[in-house]
Amino acid sequence: MRKDSERLAARIRGLFQHHDGYSERKMFGGVCFMLNGNMCVAPWKDHLMVRLPKDQHEQTQSDPHAKPMDITGKVMKGWALIEPDGIETAEGLDRWIQRAAEFVETLPAK
Structure with missing residues (x-):
């Protein structure tokens, strides 16, 4: 895993591990943070991948720093x-x- 991804993963872990249903899985050449078996967030290079509602895609893309x-x-x-x-x-x-976790917590557990 790239050093910038490792640093970001450590930061995510510190904020994420208190969620019920938390787990980690190796993916994307790094680690993906899961809730109840569903993908939620992951470091990707020096960016953060976040899972959010599909029906809010256009709104999400208008947020600062989101692409x-x-x-x-x-x-x-x-x-x-x-x-x-x-x-x-x-x-x-x-x-x-928190935005990603709130959405993923609405999904059925896997």
Whole structure:
């Protein structure tokens, strides 16, 4: 895993591990943070991948520091990549983690 991804994973872990149903799984050449078996957030290079409602995709993309998740050549609706400036502070990172966790907690457990 890249050093910037490792640092971000450690920051995420500190904010995320208190959630009920928390687990980690190796994915994307790194680690993905799960809730009740559902993917929630993951570091990707120096960005944060977040899972959010598909029906709010356009609204999410208008948020500062959010951009389409397009790591395979196709935009994945229901996901966003948060730029480093948006997660630089603990408050910024926590805000995005909480948004993703609130959505993922509405999904059926796997």
